[in-house]
Amino acid sequence: MDNNNFSGDISKCPFHGGNTVSEKSYQWWPKTLNLDILHQHDVKVNPLGQDFNYHEELKKLDVKALKKDVTDLMTDSQDWWPADWGTYAGLMVRMAWHSAGSYRAFDGRGGAATGNQRFAPLNSWPDNASLDKARRLLWPIKKKYGNKISWADLIILAGNIAYESVGLKTFGFAFGRNDIWHPEKDIYWGAEKEWLAPSENRYKDLETPTSLEKPLAAVHMGLIYVNPEGVNGNPDPAKTALHIRETFARMAMNDEETAALTAGGHTIGKAHGNGDASILGPEPEAAGIEEQGFGWSNPNGKGKGRDAVTSGIEGAWTTNPTKWDNGYFDLLFGYEWQLTKSPAGAHQWEPINIKDEHKPVDVENPTIRVMPMMTDADMAMKVDPIYRKICEKFKNDHAYFSETFARAWFKLTHRDMGPKSRYFGPDVPSEDLIWQDPIPAGNKNYDVNKVKEKISNSGLSISEMVTTAWDSARTYRGSDMRGGANGARIRLIPQKNWEANEPQKLQKVLNILEPIANEFNISLADTIVLAGNIGIEKAAKNAGYEITVPFKVGRGDASQEMTEVESFEFLEPSADGFRNFQKQDDNISTEEMLVDKAQLLGLTAPEMTVLLGGMRVIGTNYGNTTHGVLTDKQGTLTNDFFVNITDMSNTWKAVDKNMYEIRDRKTNKIKWTATRIDLIFGSNSILRSYSEVYAQDDHKEKFVKDFVKVWAKVMNADRFDL
Structure with a gap:
């Protein structure tokens, strides 16, 4: 509804103000845990459908013809937005630059890999003024090639060709960026309520x-x-x-x-x-509908x-x-x-x-x-x-400058695409670059059951196996496709020294698993994940369920020389709610940090819920603490966490900022201790609804099956080779 032009009684319009029911809830109760970021790219908003495969469409793309069309566009000046000096090269470079330039290394969010510049808030940032015109100039080309070229790829390709049109020899280009279809409105860009605040x-x-x-x-x-x-x-x-x-x-x-x-x-x-x-005039998101997506109208x-x-x-x-x-x-x-x-x-x-x-x-x-x-x-x-x-x-040395810039430009525009296995096209450079986190191919031809038998008899506990696999895989970030279990970088600097990985305990496990990997001539990465799966299978068996956790062979082991230590420092967790770990007392609540981690891992709210509940009862807490374990059968994959977090025979008492006692309502005897992260699954109305599902008497087996499914999802999140 256009509130500027509507002449009726806006008090009767349920959509007045443009806020959803969810957004209004957070206005009324601002301290409520916001879970929206876990569902911001729901498949229902994708007009191409759930079965659309962009890489299959790319195989149909006539790259030569596309590049010619984009090259021709550079000097095809339009009266409605004329090209400076007869070329759009500068405008297209700025568009591509600002698309890629929103990337940040701390959480891997932003960047060019999703085409997010088409949506708010980025399409209306003051720094992106007039880039609405650049994208509209590209529309005839996007219309022509359709699904065979994403907006995300086309925006960066236009910048690349712009440089080539003025004489730069670029380092290369890769297709492979998938478009999103909804604003990433829950990404934190800052707390300010006004543009360009001090x-x-x-x-x-x-x-x-x-x-x-x-x-x-x-x-x-x-x-x-x-x-x-x-x-x-x-x-x-x-x-x-x-x-x-x-x-x-x-x-x-x-x-x-x-x-x-x-x-x-x-x-x-x-x-x-x-x-x-x-x-x-106002930016695109605030402009009148007659502007048709344009902003910053200029009467000058x-x-x-x-x-x-x-x-x-x-x-x-x-x-x-x-x-x-x-x-x-x-x-x-x-x-x-x-x-x-x-x-x-x-x-x-x-x-x-x-x-x-x-x-x-x-x-x-x-x-x-x-x-x-x-x-x-x-x-x-x-x-x-x-x-x-x-x-x-x-x-x-102009040649040196050109080479250095070309490489830096390639890094800027491809930094958030993930490993080279996701690259597509004839101009992908053959050179492996350290910032691409290269990983050699692993052995895919071995007897998995024999390896599992060896690990199972190694003397490692369920907790040790599951914890090590989790710590290896939890570094994955769907924002820029970095991290994950593949590469076994958990054994390398800097990861092996991270506080969250409990270095002494980690080294004990690695000292046992590395000889097994060497014996079977397989990667340590595969061995670590297999060990975690064995731990899950044993915990499920303790609960009375015979299950096999899905496993995909073929992970490789990266070397220290393949690892850019400085950039991997950004992946160090300051908190991990799944293991009830918090390194520092940040202004951000522990439960918000849990949601952030879950979103980076690609989890939905139900998946986050079942995963955390299972890890608690298995006994994966940092430092072997019992906070939030909520079971007398630690090491057994039961739904006890959910049964006890929803049990009304309990009372809950705050001990300090992040610690609570769970007491028997009748005797006042302390039964368990828990953290904010544990209690949020009983207090937040949405998360409680999921907890109640898994607490049901008829859902004990469902809990085990759902946990295994989510566990396998995390372990394979970085397997772009599959």
């Missing part, structure tokens, strides 16, 4: 860039990286450099990659600020071309902004720069006494020369001693 909202101390709130990477709500005008809009290149370093580090980029991306991104195209930014002059306003900064960075050259460094180091303001009032830098032939020409009239500019972020490349040294090397 940075202090995100930092414990703005003078200490590393104090930026985790898992965020951008310095403002609605920006991709840093503020181009300076920290909080106050120009200071030296200070900006420190924030650039932290922001790009949170995308797993080093200093050289950061400098290359900054310079290479600004080698072509221009910023737009030739007008009054305050008169722009023609509102496009020379008169376009996007960031508010105005001008090109180089003399020839339609060519891949060293012009960025020539101007940056060839002149002294002074602070000025754009016509829109934004802070920017301009060269002092620039020669007329070094000025770029006007986007509409090549007979007119205009002033180039640099942002505060660009000046940081000159002022910061580390970035300056790198950029001077680039300036003196």
Whole structure:
């Protein structure tokens, strides 16, 4: 319903305000645990249907014809949104860059792999102004090729071809990104309620860039990286450099990659600020329906071309902004720069006494020369001693700069696609890159039952086997397809030293399993997962059920040399509700962190529920604590957790912030202790409904079968080779 144009009684409209019943519930009871993120990509919202297989569609794609069409688009200027200097290269690069640039390494969310730029909030971020036009320019091509090319792939391909059209030899390109069909509205982008709110909202101390709130990477709500005008809009290149370093580090980029991306991104195209930014219309999500998905309508002059306003900064960075050259460094180091303001009032830098032939020409009239500019972020490349040294090397070796940028661009645009086994197309580079987390193929030809017999007789306990397999697999993140049991990186630095993995206990288990893996010439990764499965099977047998946990052979073992230690540090768990572990007292509640972990593992709320209940009774708690175990038969796969969390013969008493006593209602005797995570399955109305299902007398076997199914799902989450 369009509330702006509706003339009836809006008080009678059940959808007034655009909020769902679920959203309104959280407005009334803001402390209620929000489970929506576990169901945000329900198959019901996918118009292509549950059976749609994008990789099968890609096999039908005429890649050569598609690339030609995208190349032709670059110079096919449209009157409704004319191309600067006759090419859309700069616009398409910015679209692809900002699609990929929302990625952050702490939780792997954001990035280009889902086509999420089409939806709110990203489609309406201030930093993405005018990218609605770029996507609409691509629509005829998407329409032509249909299901054979996803929006996610097309957006990045357009950026790649844009660079090739101006002379850069790119490193490669991979198809394989699947589109989503609903906004990722439950991803945490920050607590601010307004765009571009002061940075202090995100930092414990703005003078200490590393104090930026985790898992965020951008310095403002609605920006991709840093503020181009300076920290909080106050120009200071030296200070900006420190924030650039932290922001790009949170995308797993080093200093050289950061400098290359900054310079290479600004080698072509221009910023737009030739007008009054305050008169722009609302962003796409707030615009009237007559705008048909467009936002930021501009009544200034023609509102496009020379008169376009996007960031508010105005001008090109180089003399020839339609060519891949060293012009960025020539101007940056060839002149002294002074602070000025754009016509829109934004802070920017301009060269002092620039020669007329070094000025770029006007986007509409090549007979007119205009002033180039640099942002505060660009000046940081000159002022910061580390970035300056790198950029001077680039300036003196254009081939090295081009190669470094091409590799960094490939990393930026493919970082969240997961392993190379998910890549598709003729331009996939053959080189294995360390940030792709390479894993060699494992042995698939062995007698699984003989290995299981050896492990079963090894003396390892149910808890030790299940815990080790879980700790190996729980690192998986569906956000960027990193982590998981495949590769057995749990035995390598940094994972073997993580507190959550209980290093001493872990090493004991590995010392037993490694000789077994060597004896049968199989991967330790397979051996660890098999051991976990054996533990589950034994626990089920103790409960009276003969089951076989599904197992897929073929995992490989990565080496330390194949492991990028710094980027894997981002995967270290600060909490794991499934094992009742919490490393630190964060502002985020333990139950919210459990939901976050479950979503990254690809679990639904019912799956999260049955998995946690089963792990409690098996006895997988960190440090062997009994909090939340809720059974007298630990090591037996029963539904006791759910029976006892819903038992009204109990009372519950808080002992401290995260500890509770469960007492007998009649005798007041302490029966168990539990944490917030345990009690949430009895207190939250949605989770309690699931707990009641598994507590039913007729669902004891269902509980076991459902637990096994979810366990196998987690163990195989990273098996893209299947």
